[in-house]
Structure formats: C-alpha cells, structure tokens
Amino acid sequence: MRVGVPTEIKDHEYRVGLTPESAGEVVRHGHEVMVQSGAGLGIGATDDDYRAVGAQIVDTSDQVFSKAEMVVKVKEPLASERALLRDDQILFTYLHLAPDPDQTRDLLASGAICIAYETVTDATGGLPLLKPMSQVAGRMSIQAAAHCLEKAQSGRGVLMGGVPGVLPARVTVIGGGVVGFNAAQMAVGMGADVTILDRSPRALEALSRHFGVQAKTPFSNATTIQDCVSTSDVVIGAVLIPGAAAPRLVTRDMLGTMKRGAVLVDVAIDQGGCFETSKPTTHSDPTFVVDDVVHYCVANMPGAVARTSTYALNNVTLPHVLSIADKGWRAALGDDANLADGLNVWNGQVTNAAVAESLNLDFVPITTALHS
Incomplete structure (x- = not known):
C-alpha cells in the first residue's frame, strides 16, 4: 500500500x-x-x-x-x-x-x-488512541492555567501553589477521566487546592484512593458544579462522551458568580466544549475574556x-x-x-x-x- x-x-x-x-x-x-x-x-x-x-x-x-x-x-x-x-x-x-x-x-x-x-476502542472500552493526547492535554491544561492566572494575561494574579502565608489557587477539574486525572496530578504537584468532579462512583473511588487528602472528590451535579465554579480560581473542562458533542456544564450565568480574572481551560473544545461560552482558539491567539473570566480553548494543545x-x-x-x-x-x-x-x-x-x-x-x- x-x-x-x-x-x-x-x-x-x-x-x-x-x-x-x-x-x-x-x-x-x-x-x-x-x-x-x-x-x-x-x-x-x-x-x-x-x-x-x-x-x-x-x-x-x-x-x-x-x-x-x-x-x-x-x-x-x-x-x-x-x-x-x-x-x-x-x-x-x-x-x-x-x-x-x-x-x-x-x-x-x-x-x-x-x-x-x-x-477506536480497546477491550476494556477505553480509547487507546485518544489516551496519550488526553494525558498530554490534561497536564498542559494546568501549565496553561498557571500562565493565564498571571495579571499580565488578564488573570487574578494568583500563584498556583501559593507561598507560605498565602493560600494556593483553588482548582476544579470537571471530569475524572484521563484528562481530569492528569490535570489533577499536575495541579496537586504544584500545590494547588484541588477538587475533581465526576458522575461515576467507581471513578470517584479510584480518584479518592489515588489522591487521598490531596484532592476532594464530590459527585458532579448542577449544584456542586455551581458551588465549585463560583469559588475557584481555575476550572478545567475535562468531560468526554466518545464521538458525541461535549455537554455544556458551565453556563453563561455561572460566569457571573466567578471571581474576576478566574480562568477556564476547556480541554473538551475538540468536541464542542463543555463551557457555554467556549469557542475554539489557537496557539497564536489562545485566550479571550467573557464577563471578566479568561477562557483558554486551544483545540490542539498537544501540538505545542x-x-x-x-x-x-x-x-x-x-x-x-x-x-x-x-x-x-x-x-x-x-x-x-x-x-x-x-x-x-x-x-x-x-x-x-x-x-x-x-x-x-x-x-x-x-x-x-x-x-x-
């Protein structure tokens, strides 16, 4: 051939x-x-x-x-x-x-x-050809968020891990799959205050076992999403329905409850995005601001x-x-x-x-x- x-x-x-x-x-x-x-x-x-x-x-x-x-x-x-x-x-x-x-x-x-x-699937129902890029994108999402939090990038001016005497950034990861797990790993490693939301009790149990007290793992529903989004410095969108458009879990109204200069990183943008205000961006022009919230929605993050x-x-x-x-x-x-x-x-x-x-x-x- x-x-x-x-x-x-x-x-x-x-x-x-x-x-x-x-x-x-x-x-x-x-x-x-x-x-x-x-x-x-x-x-x-x-x-x-x-x-x-x-x-x-x-x-x-x-x-x-x-x-x-x-x-x-x-x-x-x-x-x-x-x-x-x-x-x-x-x-x-x-x-x-x-x-x-x-x-x-x-x-x-x-x-x-x-x-x-x-x-493409595997014997366990996983997505083996998506997994390595999800691992990369999950890890990069925290790097991107840390940069976007800087004041010069329109962010809150918050250091992800804080310093002695000053609290670290609060990071919410929506979705506990491959992207979410890798994002949480990086955020925890940087010293952030991390919460991971998911709807699968099995996934939450595995996440809780892995991270222990280093990350909170509440069940994901409209109320917990709203509560976490309103108090977070960073929200990572990491949801995936194989082949289908991503569900819009963070609404425009929720942005009004967020901190000025908070950061949304939508890793689900390839599948349409899980934030209502998301639109694809590029490495040349990676962010935009809606209601004083910085959006990072680069559709080919691993390309960097x-x-x-x-x-x-x-x-x-x-x-x-x-x-x-x-x-x-x-x-x-x-x-x-x-x-x-x-x-x-x-x-x-x-x-x-x-x-x-x-x-x-x-x-x-x-x-x-x-x-x-």
Missing part, C-alpha cells in the same frame, strides 16, 4: 502522522511511504531522516493526497485538504466530527474511508509539545497503520472490532452512531460497510 504523510497545516501544529522510526516500520512491511518535505521538522526530524528509512520525499500536499492510498495525519483535515480526498482513499487521523458539520459534509462528499483515532506528543501518539497508532496497510481497511477492521469502532465515514455515509445523532444525520452500521 502507498501511505502518505502530509505536513500538518493547522495553526501552530507541529506534530506529524509518522515519525521516521514508524515510517521505517511501514517500509519494512513492504509498503511505500511518501512524506511531504518538512513534515517532520516540528519534531526535529529532517527529510534526510525519512529518506534514511526508505521513505520518499515529495514537495507538496497535493502530491501526497493524489498518490497515497492511505493518508496518515494527526489533526482533522482542513477545507483545502478535504478537497484533495478522493473516493475509496483511506484517511486515518483525529476527526472530532460531532461539533463540525462542515468537515463531516466534506468527508461524506469525498467518498473516502475515514477512520478516527478518537473512537510536538515531539513528546508525536512519539506518544505513534506508539499506539503504528500497529493499526501496519494492520490497515498489510490487510486493507476492510479486512483489518473485520479482524479487529476495536479498530472497526474508529470508522466514522464510509461511502458517503456516517458509521458512528454518536456522530450521526449529534449532527442529525442518518446512521449506517459499521457491519454494513464491512460486508458490502
């Missing part, structure tokens, strides 16, 4: 679909790899590094898309890239379709087979630490890239029900129920695609 890796073009996105080491593995499996010139520079990988493992370097994304049978990316294709997709071409990347009707429409029109990292993120991502995506290249998409998905859960778009139809429901589109079961 001919596998193509274009340069990512989202604002300040430095990750790359395949590292040189991963590209070498694909070549050793007997496949061709085409990498757009400069695609790996953001992680410190030169064109010569790719050539050394047997990959071909091409000049433009048009060449990658026109020749590749499978395109391996990191972020969702932007409009100019979607226009290059063709019938029966495989696209393997993050998609986050639920809050993005324009992308969904274009992918449906392309006729491409679109497999989303974020809905591209080398760490790319290698962490490739650790989990490469086995699936090899499977699809070796067997073809239909056989690879047929042999692996967890990988099959990643199929979001096929033959102009939506094959993920949560995406279809979020966008009010018809749903076609994955089995239909596999047995067509």
